[in-house]
Amino acid sequence: MTGTAIHWFRRDLRLEDNPAFAAALESGARLLCVYIHAPHEEAPWPPGAASRWWLHHSLAALQNVLAKRGARLHIFRGESRNVLESLVRQTGAAAVYWNRLYEPAVIQRDAAIKQSLRSLGTAAQSFNAGLLTEPWAIETGDGGPYRVFTPYWRKARSLLQPHPPISAPKRIDSVEVDGSQDLEALGLLPRIRWDAEFPAHWQPGERGAQALLRRFGARAVSTYPDERNRPDRDGTSRLSPHLHFGEIGPRQIFWALSQVARDAPASSSAVEAYVRELGWRDFSHHLLYHFPKTPVESLNPQFNTFPWAGEDRHAVGRWQHGTTGVPIVDAGMRQLWKSGWMHNRVRMIVASFLTKNLRQHWLHGARWFWDTLVDADLANNTQGWQWTAGCGADAAPYFRVFNPVTQGERFDPDGDYVRRWVPELKRVPAPLIHQPWIDPELLGRTGYPAPVVDLRASREAALAAYRQMRGES
């Protein structure tokens, strides 16, 4: 055994197919496992409340699997750089290993840490554990970044090969140091217990991720292309929060689903459809890396003159709490509040409603999602909101305003999704469930509010606003 190495866990909270962790073990050194809580270093987007809930339970799960293999997860708080340098001094560690992240602030921090460790004579090595392909590895013919998904994906997909995952170690030869904190001391759990229902929906940690992947690969993936649009069904993988925290990596998923397609060729086009969604996740990171201002600025500068309606706290509040009087919107917002997650189809509907019907700036929506989603991810959240608002890369054309009644009737045809999350409407029959206001007497009996805006008039106002912006530029 030669010396000590540090593995710095960040958002790679798994043991299987963890390249940095595997390299640290491979080095033959004894291993010090570290997590450093430093949310201020992710400013201006420190983890939101739902993310913190997830992180708490994911770290607890990681502590358990490490303990079973003879290692302890050391938890610290403070400045990442100070903590790491102090640990290097204490242990005489020859190397620090970690997996890369792609948020602008974190990239800067990590670059500085890498440089300072090396200047102290400590090796610092980083790896890719979180993406199929890293942002700088895909270039246009001119050597620039892509702004359109389809050519991006053609290129990226052509370079992609499935690789079997690196196995988790059975036994870890570990090092321990003093000064580690209790997980509870990080204060990640909410003081007001709005997370009461979360455990019924989620199992944070690597085991939970693997269980979902097995279930998805065995059954759901074959019907994914159609079912993924149905919020009333359980047709999606629900892997997004696990991916965000690195409890599973996209390359593990790609490998597992490639095996499914190999064994059952009929499912291969469905597998391809899902892998393409992993491609969108990569593409979001590609855009965030090359356009680092997009978390706070529209990618399309024309939108700097867009006539937003001005912040309407009342309307935004009703949107946040699911009392807009538009059933599919309210169902989505309440699903988000109660479970920390919202079906993707419904995310588009509620985002279109906020940015177009209420004409509120997309950042109001992005910030609420950031605080309430267990899968809140800066790259995906930014791109998703900019796409819907029409100001992002490859964005929806301006005239594409979702009609929540039509969307409800098409994708929640029996109204089951609405009834599940909006119990006031439990007894409203299918023909009216997505527009109960057309029967005022029925609406009165339910106690459900009338719509906060007129759908037709607000759609026209949104289109007029876009025309105005384009006329000015």
Next chain:
DNA sequence: TTTTGAGTTGTTCGA
């Protein structure tokens, strides 16, 4: 350099 083909997820209207 210029040209060309193409572009996640929709809605409305009129035939």
Next chain:
DNA sequence: GTCGAACAACTCAAA
């Protein structure tokens, strides 16, 4: 009920 066209040009990426 179903179908196709209009909605708006514009920018991207590659030949």
